[in-house]
Every structure is written in C-alpha cells, then in structure tokens.
Amino acid sequence: MPAIQTGQAYRLGPNRWGLRYYNAEGKRKRKSPFPSKSAALQYYREVVEPELRGEPAAAPELTLAELVELYLDRHAAAVRPRTIATLRDRLRHAVAAFGDAPLSDLERMPHEIAGWQANLPPRAGHGIAQAFRQVLDAAVRWERMDRNPAKVAGRNPKPPPRTIRAFGRTELDAIASELPPAFRSLPAFAAATGLRPEEWQALGRGDIDRASGVLTIRRTVSSGEVVELAKTARSRRQVPLSSRAGDALDAIPPRLDTPLVFSAKRGGVLNIDNWRRRVWSPAIEASGVRRPARIYDLRSTFASDALAAGVSAFELARVMGTSIEMVERHYGTLLDGAGAGIAGRLDALDAQRERDEEARSGDR
Numbered sequence: 001m002p003a004i005q006t007g008q009a010y011r012l013g014p015n016r017w018g019l020r021y022y023n024a025e026g027k028r029k030r031k032s033p034f035p036s037k038s039a040a041l042q043y044y045r046e047v048v049e050p051e052l053r054g055e056p057a058a059a060p061e062l063t064l065a066e067l068v069e070l071y072l073d074r075h076a077a078a079v080r081p082r083t084i085a086t087l088r089d090r091l092r093h094a095v096a097a098f099g100d101a102p103l104s105d106l107e108r109m110p111h112e113i114a115g116w117q118a119n120l121p122p123r124a125g126h127g128i129a130q131a132f133r134q135v136l137d138a139a140v141r142w143e144r145m146d147r148n149p150a151k152v153a154g155r156n157p158k159p160p161p162r163t164i165r166a167f168g169r170t171e172l173d174a175i176a177s178e179l180p181p182a183f184r185s186l187p188a189f190a191a192a193t194g195l196r197p198e199e200w201q202a203l204g205r206g207d208i209d210r211a212s213g214v215l216t217i218r219r220t221v222s223s224g225e226v227v228e229l230a231k232t233a234r235s236r237r238q239v240p241l242s243s244r245a246g247d248a249l250d251a252i253p254p255r256l257d258t259p260l261v262f263s264a265k266r267g268g269v270l271n272i273d274n275w276r277r278r279v280w281s282p283a284i285e286a287s288g289v290r291r292p293a294r295i296y297d298l299r300s301t302f303a304s305d306a307l308a309a310g311v312s313a314f315e316l317a318r319v320m321g322t323s324i325e326m327v328e329r330h331y332g333t334l335l336d337g338a339g340a341g342i343a344g345r346l347d348a349l350d351a352q353r354e355r356d357e358e359a360r361s362g363d364r
Contacts, residue, residue, distance in 0.1 A: 007044030009037045015100065017025050021048055035063070062144060064135075065099035071135045081118055082223040083197045092132035093120065106136075107145050114153035122159060125199040129156045161330045165297040166304035167191060171289045180284035181253055186262060188300060189248035194302030194320045197295050201270050202226045204259040209250065217321065221269055235321040303331050 007046065017042040018032035034040040039061075047060050062070070068091050076084050097116050098106055105111075117129050132150050139145040143196050150156075167175070172187045179186065190200055196349035202219040209215065219226050229236040241249075247263070258267030276295060284293045299320070306316050315332075317324045 007041060007048060009034075009040040011037075019044055019048075024052055033100065035102065037107070039102060039105075043044045059094065059331065061102045061104060062139075063099060064101055064103065065095050067091050067139055068095055068099075068135055071138050074138075080222045080227065081160060085223070087131050087134075090124075090128045091135065093128045094132040094135075103139055103145050107147060110149040110152040111299060113150050117150075117156070123141070126156060142296060158329075161332075162306065164300050164331060165230045165292060165294065167289070167293070167297060168171050171293075172301075173285075174287040174289055175283055175293070178286040179279065183262065183279065185248040185251045189245055190295075190298035191301040191305070192242050192245035192248060194299050194306070195239065196220070196299060196321075198222070199235070199258075199273055199321075200262055201272060203261045205261060206259060208241070208261070210241070210246065210249075215248075221272070226269055235322050237318065239319055300330075304328070307331060 007019050010017050010018050010020060012033055015035055016032070017034040017037050017040045019034065020028065020030055023029050031040075031043065034043065042104070043061060070086060073089075075087070092118075098109070098113075101109070108320055112329045113132075117125065120128050129150065133148060133156065136145065136148040136150050141146055145282060168188070172191055175187050176184045186200070190197075193200075194219070195203070198221040199217050199219075201219075201221040203215070204219075207216050207218055217229065217236055219228055220235065221227070251254060252261065255263070255267070260267070260269070262270060264270050280295055283293065303316060303320065306319070307313075310320075313324050316331075317327045320327070
C-alpha cells in the first residue's frame with residue numbers, strides 16, 4: 001500500500017473549497033465543494049485516511065444541500081410527485097441560505113436560523129420553515145445530527161387564516177349565468193357539497209348514488225392525473241346530497257364520451273389552472289360579483305351554510321374530509337356566532353322534554 005499522503009485543499013471561489021488527494025491505487029482524486037479549507041481537510045482526515053488504511057469509513061459529513069436531496073429521494077417513495085415538488089420549492093429557500101453548511105456546523109446555528117426565519121415571506125414563511133424543520137428532523141432520526149437547530153431557533157407560528165368568503169345564492173346564480181353550459185351547475189354543486197376542486201375534477205357518475213342520497217369521494221387529481229385515494233385516508237368519504245346538490249346534478253348536460261361529471265372539452269381531466277384563467281375569472285368579471293371570488297370559496301360557502309344550519313364541527317369535519325382543528329381554525333368566527341343558535345336548540349329540547357313528560361303524566 002502506498003504511503004498515506006496529506007490531502008491538499010484548494011480554493012474554488014468565495015466560501016468554496018476543493019480537495020485533492022491520491023487514492024489507494026495511486027490515482028489522483030478530487031472532491032468538492034466544501035464551505036471552508038478546514039472542512040475540506042476534515043473530510044480528508046475522517047473519510048479518506050481511514051479508507052487508505054483499510055479501515056471502515058465513517059459516514060461522510062453531509063451539507064444541507066446534500067441532505068435535502070437525500071431526503072427528497074427517500075421521501076418520494078411514499079408520497080405523490082406533487083408533494084415532492086412542493087417540498088422542493090419550499091426547501092430552495094433554506095438551501096440558498098445554508099446549502100453549503102455541513103450539518104455539524106448547522107447544528108450550532110440556531111441564532112442564524114432564527115434571523116433567516118424572521119425575514120421569510122409572511123404567509124408562505126410558515127410552510128418554508130416547516131419544510132426545513134421536517135428535513136432536519138430526518139437528519140436527527142438518521143443520527144446525522146443530535147438536535148434540530150430550526151426548532152431550537154424558536155416557534156414557527158401559523159399565519160392567521162384567510163378571511164372567509166362565502167357566496168350568497170344570488171352571487172352563485174350570477175356566476176353560473178356567465179359560465180359555459182357544461183359548467184353552469186358547478187357553483188351550486190360545489191357550494192352544496194363542499195368538495196375540493198381536485199375532488200370534483202375527479203368525480204365520476206359512478207361515484208353518485210342518487211337512491212341513497214350520497215356521493216363517494218374515491219379519487220383526487222394530483223399533478224394533472226387522477227389518483228385513487230387509500231381506503232384509510234380521511235379524504236375518502238361519503239358526502240350527503242342535499243336537494244340543491246341533486247338539482248345541480250340534474251341540470252348538467254349529459255355526455256356519453258366521459259365518465260367524469262365535470263370534464264375538459266374532449267372528456268379528459270380538467271386543467272384547473274387553465275380553467276381558472278380562461279373560464280372562471282372571466283365569469284367573475286362579467287357577473288359583477290365582488291372580489292376576491294376564488295374557486296375554493298365554493299367549499300367555504302358549504303361550510304358556512306352547514307354551520308348556519310346547525311351542523312356540528314365534528315360532523316362538518318367528517319363530511320369535508322378534514323380535521324376538527326382545521327374547521328375551528330378557519331371557521332372559528334362562524335362557530336362563535338352560532339352561540340345563540342345552540343342556545344335556541346337547547347331551549348327547544350328542554351321544551352320538548354317538558355311536553356313529553358306532560359303527555360306521559362296525562363296518560364297515567
């Protein structure tokens with residue numbers, strides 16, 4: 001075996017270093033980039049030298065950028081491509097700020113991370129910081145770090161929920177009148193069922209049971225493709241069909257070339273971004289309905305109407321395929337305003353019990 005030689009660090013640019021060394025066969029090798037000269041030489045001592053001596057090599061030090069790629073690669077086996085794309089977009093902010101930092105250095109940087117987090121965009125910042133924490137949690141699980149410095153840096157508060165926008169019946173009718181015939185029933189249907197856009201995009205006629213008065217959410221649209229939901233997923237659920245929802249279904253022009261209830265012109269899955277730009281937004285403009293008027297507000301309309309009708313947060317969460325926490329977070333003001341209605345229903349229950357008791361006494 002050749003004599004072990006000292007590795008040589010060389011500068012690549014500002015805060016970027018490379019390492020030159022000879023392997024066991026005497027061939028010159030290079031490794032880069034490193035954030036500092038000391039980091040390059042440390043890699044040589046901890047990784048290269050043990051290999052030259054024939055010892056088991058220690059796990060190489062990862063930079064944050066390398067960790068992110070490793071995490072996304074492993075995570076992709078269990079989640080949808082759309083989720084990976086969202087994570088990658090959010091994590092690019094952390095990589096831009098700390099990508100070259102070895103994890104051992106990053107672990108000692110909670111102060112710097114706190115400053116970075118404080119300057120993130122107000123609404124998007126929570127998701128960006130949460131993705132960063134998620135990756136560093138994985139590093140702790142994989143024993144690449146002893147602690148998560150992003151959590152040490154402080155809390156990651158959620159932004160306040162957006163103001164609830166619920167359409168009135170007149171507004172729904174005004175929007176419908178400006179939509180093409182194939183979609184005129186959509187505002188009333190979505191507002192009467194609370195389906196997410198990606199759920200009514202994937203809804204098939206076979207998912208609707210008019211005899212039982214329910215529709216079943218079995219699929220969703222992800223990255224432009226219809227995806228089957230797992231049987232244990234919260235989103236896979238049954239939604240009751242009100243009379244208004246049934247009337248909306250009856251008004252949809254029949255088609256034989258597609259099983260979808262709402263489809264693209266040629267029968268395929270609707271591209272929601274194109275549809276929003278080409279159909280929904282012009283209809284909103286022509287209808288004179290006040291803005292903002294988002295497609296997702298049709299779901300909020302259902303939630304608002306359901307709470308006004310006395311549906312509980314628990315029941316609403318099950319029907320909408322979400323959690324009670326999310327219902328309370330986004331519709332908490334509506335729940336607070338329902339106090340008088342709750343008191344009225346309790347009074348009505350007491351009165352009914354008194355009438356029943358009087359009736360039983362009379363029978364005796």
